[in-house]
Structure formats: structure tokens, C-alpha cells
Amino acid sequence: SQQGEEDPQALSIQEGENATMNCSYKTSINNLQWYRQNSGRGLVHLILIRSNEREKHSGRLRVTLDTSKKSSSLLITASRAADTASYFCATAAFSGNTPLVFGKGTRLSVIA
């Protein structure tokens, strides 16, 4: 399995600080995605980065991908209490009709 592993498992920060979460995976990928899950709810797609990309931005989110190290990081800048959630990375071996393989997630708590 190419399941991703997020690090840390849990992260607690003050509002306004930056939060960084890391994801490592085992095999070659076509793309890597980050999802967010509020407690007990469905996952929501945040951002996708393809294997030929190194960095991507979306609002306060910044994602990097290092295929040589098989790792990715998600940076949330100027965090808010509303960012409190679990964050999952998911990898796809190929483009299109292939399953996503999810990691176990990082639980982020942003304290106001």
C-alpha cells in the first residue's frame, strides 16, 4: 500500500501562527491531495499538487511536493480558530480512474 503518513499526529497552535503538516508516502504518484475534515463530517478537498509540480498556493494554503523524498507539506498561514480540523493527505498512483489512498491525518487545534 502506498498509504501516506502525516506528521505530526496532532498539532496545537495559537491563532495567527502558521501551521505546518507533513506527509510521506511510499511509491510513485501522479498527484497528491490534501483534504480537511471537521469533526465527524465528510472530507473536503483543499488542494491538489501534481508530481511535476513543486509548490502550489491557494489562499492561505501552501503545498510543497518533493518527489525525491516522497514527501509533501501543507502550510496554513495566519491560522484561525475555524481552521481547527483534521487534515489528510491522499495520493493517486495514476491520473483519472484510480483510487485515492489516504493517510491517518493530522489533528490541528487552533486556540483563540
Next chain:
Amino acid sequence: EAQVTQNPRYLITVTGKKLTVTCSQNMNHEYMSWYRQDPGLGLRQIYYSMNVEVTDKGDVPEGYKVSRKEKRNFPLILESPSPNQTSLYFCASKTTGGDFQETQYFGPGTRLLVL
């Protein structure tokens, strides 16, 4: 509104009593999938379907069945539920074309307790 719906949202049942969790999407997506989420284990894929009448096992298919007779529906069937199937279940779908072909859309989840 584009969405994935699941029913029921909460279910308590007893061991051995067959149950079905329905999943429906209104986005004309070809790909649909079922996951279970357990503490410390993250999301694990149960079954997926690339299109009507095409289904494949995921990582943890034992004890589950699925069918894909229509594009919009992908029910999850537990023929004889057991307590180790107590979990939070998610259905998801995605398209296979265009710029957003990789993004999965998730339902709200079904929390199942098997006594």
C-alpha cells in the same frame, strides 16, 4: 446543489441483521467509492466503482458488498454485520474528465453501531 448524500446518517443494529447504506450523487460522476474511518487508522477504502456495473475491492472489502446498477447510486450492503464493522462510513464520488477529475466529493458520513 452538487452533493453526495448518504442514508441513514446514524444507525444502530444488531449482529447478523442485514443492512444497506445508500449513497447518491447528482454530479454525473463516473467514479464512486466507500470508505470506513476508524480512530488511529484513518480512512480505508472498502470498494470502489469506476462506472456502472464495474466494481472493485479496496483495502478492506471483507464483510461488505456493493452494486452499481445506476450511475448516481452506489449502495453499501452488510449482509451479516458484526461488531467490528462499527465505524464511520463515507461515500465519495469524482468525475473522470476535466480539470477537477482528481477531486473526490464526500458525503456527510454514516455512523454505524453494531451490537
